[in-house]
Amino acid sequence: MEQARVEYFRGKDFVSFVKNHPECKEVLEEDKDLDTEDIANVLLEKNLLVRCDRVTKTLRPGKKKLSTWPAHLEIFREDQGFSENDAFFAWTFEKRHPLWQTLLSFFWPVLTLAICLFPVYPHRCKLIVLYSCAGILLMILSLLFVRAVAFGAMWILLGKRVWFFPNILAEEATLKELFRFWPKKDEEEPPKWTSRLFYTVVAVVVVMLLRRHAPDEAARARYQRRMSNIIDDVLEWSPKLALSGLMENQPPVNITEAANNSSDAASADHTEEADLDEIQGEEEEAEDKTNSDIKT
Numbered sequence: 001m002e003q004a005r006v007e008y009f010r011g012k013d014f015v016s017f018v019k020n021h022p023e024c025k026e027v028l029e030e031d032k033d034l035d036t037e038d039i040a041n042v043l044l045e046k047n048l049l050v051r052c053d054r055v056t057k058t059l060r061p062g063k064k065k066l067s068t069w070p071a072h073l074e075i076f077r078e079d080q081g082f083s084e085n086d087a088f089f090a091w092t093f094e095k096r097h098p099l100w101q102t103l104l105s106f107f108w109p110v111l112t113l114a115i116c117l118f119p120v121y122p123h124r125c126k127l128i129v130l131y132s133c134a135g136i137l138l139m140i141l142s143l144l145f146v147r148a149v150a151f152g153a154m155w156i157l158l159g160k161r162v163w164f165f166p167n168i169l170a171e172e173a174t175l176k177e178l179f180r181f182w183p184k185k186d187e188e189e190p191p192k193w194t195s196r197l198f199y200t201v202v203a204v205v206v207v208m209l210l211r212r213h214a215p216d217e218a219a220r221a222r223y224q225r226r227m228s229n230i231i232d233d234v235l236e237w238s239p240k241l242a243l244s245g246l247m248e249n250q251p252p253v254n255i256t257e258a259a260n261n262s263s264d265a266a267s268a269d270h271t272e273e274a275d276l277d278e279i280q281g282e283e284e285e286a287e288d289k290t291n292s293d294i295k296t
Contacts, residue, residue, distance in 0.1 A: 008090040040082035
């Protein structure tokens with residue numbers, strides 16, 4: 001409702017609940033003799049409830065009636081009074097968060113950090129994580145495949161739209177609704193026999209093409225070997241191997257060449273000093289000759 005998730009109920013469900021559970025009125029003490037409509041109006045006046053209405057009020061193609069539990073609601077702009085006729089009421093207060101939600105909010109950062117540190121895990125831990133994730137992924141894909149095959153078979157043979165685990169791909173569903181096994185009742189019109197025949201032919205052609213162009217044993221072996229090499233590289237990686245690889249990639253240092261370079265530099269320095277001494281000596285001799293000539 002207006003970009004916020006709320007818990008809501010229908011007006012007629014509220015009436016039936018109060019009728020089937022009269023012990024709930026005992027909480028009201030002096031007002032326990034009030035009618036159901038009066039109780040709901042008191043909750044509305046105290047802003048504990050707010051009346052809502054559907055956002056989409058037109059039938060979708062192929063539907064005979066509006067959804068029983070719409071996914072999107074808006075605040076009813078007219079009268080905020082109680083009604084049983086296609087009226088929805090949302091709670092305006094938030095329930096206390098259960099303990100498992102608090103623990104989950106704490107463990108999410110820990111899990112993120114653990115995922116980032118996967119390359120430095122011990123080899124056995126890497127194997128446990130790898131096979132666990134692969135098993136979960138295989139289970140999910142197998143469930144979706146079996147679910148799709150069952151739907152296709154029942155749609156082609158019986159003309160019924162039967163989705164087992166109907167909420168398994170739903171974005172907005174509680175954990176209980178997400179794993180609900182039994183499908184909802186099919187409210188749409190049955191498909192035409194021409195459509196069923198067309199998709200039967202398409203399914204048979206696709207299966208024949210996949211079987212005809214399936215890879216041979218050699219191709220499967222090459223692909224398995226390539227994937228095994230990639231997995232082995234991930235599992236066997238460690239910081240020590242990474243550091244040793246960096247050290248191996250550095251150019252080798254030749255000690256003999258370094259010593260020769262240092263000796264050459266030292267000899268060059270000595271040669272330069274000797275040249276400077278000779279130049280200074282020649283200059284002194286020239287000055288002495290000049291002085292002797294002046295005296296004579």
